Amino acid sequence: MNFAGKNILVVGGSSGIGLSLVKLLHGQHANSYVVCRSASAEWPEGVNYLKGDVAADIGAVEMFLPEQLHGLVYSVGSITLKPFNRLTDEDFLRDFQLNALGAARMIQQAIKPLKNAAGSSIVLISTVAARTGMPYHASIAAAKGAVEGLALTLAAELAFQQIRVNVVAPSLTDTPLAQGLLSTPEKREASARRHPLGKIGQPEDISQLIAFLLSDDSSWMTGQVIGVDGGLGKLKTS
Numbered sequence: 001m002n003f004a005g006k007n008i009l010v011v012g013g014s015s016g017i018g019l020s021l022v023k024l025l026h027g028q029h030a031n032s033y034v035v036c037r038s039a040s041a042e043w044p045e046g047v048n049y050l051k052g053d054v055a056a057d058i059g060a061v062e063m064f065l066p067e068q069l070h071g072l073v074y075s076v077g078s079i080t081l082k083p084f085n086r087l088t089d090e091d092f093l094r095d096f097q098l099n100a101l102g103a104a105r106m107i108q109q110a111i112k113p114l115k116n117a118a119g120s121s122i123v124l125i126s127t128v129a130a131r132t133g134m135p136y137h138a139s140i141a142a143a144k145g146a147v148e149g150l151a152l153t154l155a156a157e158l159a160f161q162q163i164r165v166n167v168v169a170p171s172l173t174d175t176p177l178a179q180g181l182l183s184t185p186e187k188r189e190a191s192a193r194r195h196p197l198g199k200i201g202q203p204e205d206i207s208q209l210i211a212f213l214l215s216d217d218s219s220w221m222t223g224q225v226i227g228v229d230g231g232l233g234k235l236k237t238s
């Protein structure tokens, strides 16, 4: 994969999967544009940064972006796990806003430079729980189901403009977002055991697939939802 001369926007590039992607893209000579609420000390030199909260109005995004944008990744999200009868309207609305509405608004603001690139790629992030029923995931699974629907619609709507749209759907991945689920050795071991491959994900497991979907190596792929989940979404091993 060679990203020399390519401009890539990573929304949520200061932590976890997004940060891993920014580092990987830097190693492949991409120009990274990052939007999130706080800068990261781990960023390589040369990252273009716009401070912004996707839950608020980030009107400056259009001014921030270059004339041509070759890729957009939306790596903002949440993990809200509660029994169904304890979920509030606020839980559902917040998950929808952060995961689905935020992605839609970012794409709207970036659509002109994405079109200008004459062959660009959008990657959104879902979860294994959107297609595999799991207790306590009602709010986040509903929001990520919306992300998948958004992606498929846009893949169809934007295909004639050579803009591809794909989704990666991870299972539990070792990032700051998941720390509540991985805070003790016992929790880590139990989570690893739930996966057919016997381990939880690392940010690089996800960012490498995202980089492939951004690159010209995947230039005939669009409208796909790809699991990166240690087998949890498809396999029954006991």
Ligand SMILES: NC(=O)c1ccc[n+]([C@@H]2O[C@H](COP(=O)([O-])OP(=O)(O)OC[C@H]3O[C@@H](n4cnc5c(N)ncnc54)[C@H](OP(=O)(O)O)[C@@H]3O)[C@@H](O)[C@H]2O)c1
Binding pocket: 011, 012, 013, 014, 015, 016, 017, 018, 035, 036, 037, 038, 039, 052, 053, 054, 055, 074, 075, 076, 077, 078, 079, 125, 126, 127, 128, 169, 170, 171, 172, 173, 174, 175, 176, 177, 178
């Ligand atoms: N980790 C998992 O187990 C897992 C599993 C399935 C799916 N996912 C999905 O993978 C994606 C990345 O998650 P992650 O685990 O890498 O999370 P993470 O480590 O918490 O990173 C989230 C990123 O989003 C930014 N962000 C959060 N709220 C924001 C806001 N309101 N406005 C702007 N930026 C915001 C954060 O930066 P600031 O705080 O500086 O704004 C950070 O850069 C999410 O869509 C998540 O739902 C994760």
